[in-house]
Amino acid sequence: MLTGAAAGVPPTDTEPTPRSAATPSPSPSPTKEPSERDRQYWIDDYGIKEAWKTSQGEGVTVAVIDTGIVDGPEAFKGAVAGGTDVSGVGAQDGRTPVDVVNRNHGSWVASLVAARNGGDADKMIGVAPKAKLLSVSVGFGDSATVPFVEQIAEAITWSVDHGADIINLSLTTNAQSWDESWDDAFLYAMQHDVVIVAAAGNRGSGTNVVGAPATIPGVLTVAGVDPEGKPSVEASTQGITIGVSAPSEKLLGISADGVLKEWKGTSGAAPIVTGVAALVRSAHPDASAIDVINRIVQTARKPKGVTEVPHPLYGYGLVDAEAAVTADVPAATRNPMGDLERWIEVNRRKPAEQQPTPTVTPVEVPPLPPAEGRPEAGSSFLPSQEELRTGTLPLAALSGAGILVVLGVIAAVRRVRSARVRRSPGKP
Template identity: 60%
Template sequence: MRRLAAALLAGAVAVLACTAASAAPADEKGDDDSIRSQEYWLDEYGITKAWETTQGKGVKIAVIDTGVGHAPELDPAVVGGTDVSGAGTSDGRTPVGTLDANHGSWVASLAAARNHGDKEAMIGVAPKADILSISIGFPDASPPVPFTEQVVKAMHWAVDHGAKVINLSFTTNTLDWDESWDDAFLYAYQHDVVVVVAAGNRGSGTGVVGAPATIPGVLTVAGVTPDEKASRDASTQGITIGVSAPSERLLGVSADGEVVFWEGTSGAAPIVSGIVALVRAAHPNLDAENVIERVTKTARRAPGMTQVPSSLYGYGLVDAAAAVADTVPLVSGNSPTHQLEEWIRLYRRAPVQASQSPAPTEKAVEVPPLPRADRVSTPVSPLLPDRDRVLYGSIPLMAVTVPAILVLLGVTVAARRLRSARPPGASRRKNL
């Protein structure tokens, strides 16, 4: 039997939820050192019980990550792949990057590692589901294609090649996202794909969930410890969290086939992706909205959880058996497509489409001509006479003034003549 390796993996940048692994001596594993016995989530989260109904056969899970390597548990599961980073190989099977090279293999093994005959070998949550390996490059790989563009290409390729579940075990540590992701995620939703996203880890600097976990319609997964408490380092918090799953002391098959311990919501997400595959296989007629409804509404409360949904646990701890077998009323009207379309309508300022432009009228509207403008006169000095001043000022003034002067002169002359006509000494006699 291969040796178990141990790693405590915290998170990277546009940002993975884990980093590297280191070997652990066999005597550190305890008395029960079988690999299968370390997968505590299989029994505790209802997965082995759900296997009585389905193991996910016929459902494709697209793992958009650093590439799924070649290992006995992984080779039978991978049915196709591609590289969108410009740094990998065309089949998506060559690990991209250095620090994160094994990340995609660990994620894929949790979701759908195959039982290849060794009963003690690692097995995935949906061991009969198929894997699409789509390799992308994170900053340590220095990929020639921008990261946002890689995600867009990967989403489209996954949908076009039949994925019914897409797993994204990374975060950008920012609430917002590039507008090109709107169309990419809408494309997935419109083709009835469930997109499962890791919430991110405090240990890697993610205080609250960031994109793509903030994109409306995704199923965001937080992480808990083996005793079902919110992980301090291998999880985060936020109002978009849907459910919680184990994120500590996880197992993963590396690209070279070695099995390691690791932690982070990068591992919690593929556990939920595997459960989504089980639900889709058991209920092939359910659309994405009702698949998510089953997974969230059948989750059980975590210890001490008082509010549903919770910013730490979402709707609670995922329960595969209940999600597959319980009776859950159908819902409609809040599909992932509708959620994202409404968000775009409210918060994106999209350009007006040609069809929204007003239609031209059938007949041209005749507008009456404007009246002619008054002629602009040349300004003159107010001290100089002009026609209007002479006609309406000077002439009337003269017509009144000249006769008045003549009358006054006549009165004056008449008064002088009367004085001169009195007899000499008349005034003197009157006064004696």
């Protein structure tokens, strides 16, 4: 099914049959160069041409968050509906490439999504040639004045607020984790029913395992295969978050100067799938973002020899545009690529709230009376003035009263005895 011949490459000439000397050999006819359209093997091999019978992306807006879709080439005339720059150094409309090294990258990606051929059947054409594009220019490293993580968060939010139905991210951080600020931005997009497609990354660029944003739950991650449908060695990678696979080698892209360029990488595989998502959203306008992702995942074709999916190299299989658009797929109840909101609840738990420190109201204590002067030292056997005042004087008063009582009793006893003696006659 996926062969080199399908890419429009003519077979190798064979040697001419020997002829007699008397019969001159005819002059060889010139070999026709394959057209731009002939070289787009993915259009035929991945069901895109058949899907066009139902939809070509009408009514769908795709935000390309990249180095910028250049203004000028005929392929983008009427395709770009707006844009912005989040790098701090680009043009306000996002149409001026901001990265010197990768200045063509955004235009290559955009041309795979929605390039127009102007009615010329030999020219390159995008997967969803009637979809609209938003150009959001970002910068990498020293090519920007705004930190990269802030750029992506702002780009996602801007795209949602300006009508994007699908967002393409052909970039990677080469790290599985991501800045916490991306939680809110990506969740914002998902809660607003936007499909997010991200490239898995390339081994040739040092990405041995899928990195963010392709590791974020809910994102449709795309791996790359060669023209025969085998996992690309250099232009892809592996990981458990891969959703589907698409061509990542011998791709075509329209450069900033309008010249056609052959290139490779999952940066190209992702926009092919983004284009398929645009075809699905156009054909099923009432389908949710989760339904779109589910259709693409559930209708993917399992490569030969692959029995269990998701596969670390293919995900759920090779994208099939015709099946994704036309197959009878039940409405999805969950995103097959994961639930970001639930992930945040589990992995971004806030630490236990600190108990408030009790406020202690100061108590005013009245000042103590001034200390009395220390008394002069005296004999330890003599009562002090205080002792005389509080103890000795009352004791002396009590002792005196006691003595008077005793003397009174004695006098009374004597009077009684004297009276008895006087009343007793006859005694000498």
